[in-house]
Structures are given as structure tokens and as C-alpha cells.
Amino acid sequence: MEESSSMQQVSTPGAGVDKPFGPVAAVFLAAGIGALVLGILTTLAEASEGIKSWLEWSTSVGPLAGKTIIAVIAFIVAWVVLGIGLQRRNPKPSTIFTWTAVLVAVGLVLTFPTFFQAFAPEE
Amino acid sequence: MHLTYREWWAVVHGMGLGALFLLAFAGGLAGLYSLRPGLLSERGVVERTRRLQIGTWVMAIAAWATVITGTWVVYPWYRSTAADSPKSLLLANPSTADWHEFGMEWKEHIAWIAPLLATAVAFTVTYYGTSLIKHQGVRRALMAFFTASFLIAGVAGALGAFISKAAPVH
Numbered sequence: 200m201e202e203s204s205s206m207q208q209v210s211t212p213g214a215g216v217d218k219p220f221g222p223v224a225a226v227f228l229a230a231g232i233g234a235l236v237l238g239i240l241t242t243l244a245e246a247s248e249g250i251k252s253w254l255e256w257s258t259s260v261g262p263l264a265g266k267t268i269i270a271v272i273a274f275i276v277a278w279v280v281l282g283i284g285l286q287r288r289n290p291k292p293s294t295i296f297t298w299t300a301v302l303v304a305v306g307l308v309l310t311f312p313t314f315f316q317a318f319a320p321e322e
Numbered sequence: 323m324h325l326t327y328r329e330w331w332a333v334v335h336g337m338g339l340g341a342l343f344l345l346a347f348a349g350g351l352a353g354l355y356s357l358r359p360g361l362l363s364e365r366g367v368v369e370r371t372r373r374l375q376i377g378t379w380v381m382a383i384a385a386w387a388t389v390i391t392g393t394w395v396v397y398p399w400y401r402s403t404a405a406d407s408p409k410s411l412l413l414a415n416p417s418t419a420d421w422h423e424f425g426m427e428w429k430e431h432i433a434w435i436a437p438l439l440a441t442a443v444a445f446t447v448t449y450y451g452t453s454l455i456k457h458q459g460v461r462r463a464l465m466a467f468f469t470a471s472f473l474i475a476g477v478a479g480a481l482g483a484f485i486s487k488a489a490p491v492h
Contacts, residue, residue: 223449223450226441227467233438237435264393312427316427
């Protein structure tokens with residue numbers, strides 16, 4: 200009896216507060232942007248010796264240092280900016296998740312060696 | 323039975339944090355999967371949500387710790403210009419050069435995408451709290467991104483294991 204009354208209330212956990220989707224949209228888009236920035240920098244570093252050496256912010260880590268630090272900064276800045284902009288908004292979740300998947304997929308392609316090594320200058 | 327200082331770090335990076343990541347993923351995915359109306363009582367939702375928040379944040383923190391220790395602690399030893407560094411040894415032999423040219427080049431980059439996605443999932447679980455159960459579409463998307471984060475880290479982890487087998491950090 201107690202169990203069934205407990206189950207009755209299942210439909211309303213957290214009821215009364217319908218939070219906007221905006222903050223969730225912000226963090227997911229920011230993650231996608233971070234992945235995309237990492238991919239772009241990876242390919243650019245392969246294509247240009249100048250960019251590669253500019254990204255070498257640590258001698259021991261090499262250009263990976265600059266690539267990952269910039270990607271993480273892009274993630275954080277995008278999260279903050281989009282978080283403020285979308286704070287009380289309710290974008291369509293399926294649109295946001297699709298855009299995030301696209302951004303991450305492009306980031307994955309740009310960080311795939313067979314792809315980015317195709318941009319390496321001929322020796 | 324002796325491990326050098328560098329080998330200890332390789333163990334912390336690959337096995338310690340990797341195992342924590344795997345455990346947190348398994349718990350988090352099970353929690354997300356079962357967060358459905360009709361399966362849980364109100365008290366169950368509260369308890370499950372708390373466990374889910376801990377699991378997803380542990381996975382996100384483990385992912386960040388893994389890529390940070392990998393990039394800033396272990397990777398410099400791997401890529402050292404010394405003739406006996408793992409990178410030098412792999413590149414010196416055409417039959418093992420691809421472990422660096424493809425394996426390490428892929429691993430060192432994609433691994434960083436895993437914590438971004440894991441953080442987004444952990445934030446969302448915390449943000450919605452017990453009301454996440456009302457957002458079934460979001461819950462399904464979280465499962466997909468959580469799994470994507472795990473698979474991306476899995477690729478990086480597997481490549482790391484193979485590379486360590488071919489040319490370990492000593």
C-alpha cells in the first residue's frame with residue numbers, strides 16, 4: 200500500500216520548477232565548440248610550421264600545449280557567454296543536441312591523423 | 323616488482339584514472355538508463371539522482387585528470403628527443419613508426435574531447451536534479467553523449483595501451 204502510494208508520486212518528482220533548457224544548451228554547444236577549436240588548431244598546426252611553433256607554449260609538451268589550452272579556453276568562454284545569453288531561453292533540445300553532435304563530429308574528423316596529415320606541406 | 327617514478331605516473335594516468343573512469347561510466351550509464359517514470363519511487367528518484375550526480379562528476383573529473391596528467395606529465399617523457407625515448411624508438415623502426423604517426427597522433431588529440439562531453443553531461447544531471455526524470459528526451463541524449471565520451475576515451479586508452487606495449491615509458 201505504501202509502495203503504491205509512493206509510486207503514485209513518481210510522476211511529479213521535481214514538480215513545480217520547470218527549468219529553462221538554455222543553460223544545458225550553453226554547456227553542450229560549448230563542448231562542441233571546444234572540440235571544433237581543437238580540430239581546427241590540429242589541422243592548422245599540421246598545415247603551417249609557423250602556427251605549429253606558435254602553439255608550442257611548452258617546450259616539453261610541444262604544440263599540443265597550445266592546442267589544448269586554447270580549446271579548453273574556448274570551451275569555458277563559450278560556456279560563460281552562451282550561458283549568459285541563453286540563461287532564461289528554451290531552445291529546442293533536439294536542435295541543440297544535433298548541433299553539438301555535428302560540432303563534435305567535425306572536431307573528430309579534424310583530429311583524425313589521416314585527415315590532418317593530408318594538409319602537411321610536402322617535404 | 324619495481325616501478326620507476328615515470329612508470330608510476332604511467333600507471334596513475336592509464337590504469338588508476340582509467341579504471342575510475344570506467345567504473346564511473348558504468349554506474350552513470352546504468353543510472354541514466356533506469357531514470358524512467360514507473361521504474362522508481364519518489365525516494366528512489368532522489369537516491370538515484372544523487373548517485374547519478376556523483377557518478378557523472380567522478381567520470382568528468384577522472385577524464386580531466388587523465389588528459390592533464392597524460393599531456394603534462396607522461397607525454398613529455400614519451401616525446402623527449404633522447405634516442406631511447408618511446409617516440410624515438412618507434413620512429414626509428416618503419417614497422418613501429420605508425421604507432422606514433424597514427425596511434426599517438428590520434429590519441430593525444432581526441433582524448434581531450436572526452437572531458438568536454440563528460441562535463442556537459444555532469445552539469446546537466448546536476449542542473450535538472452530530480453526533475454531530470456521529466457525530461458526523457460534530454461535523458462536519452464545524455465546517455466548518447468555520455469557513451470560518446472566513453473568511446474572517445476576508450477579509443478585513446480586502447481591506443482595508449484598498445485603504444486605502451488610497443489615502447490613503454492621508463
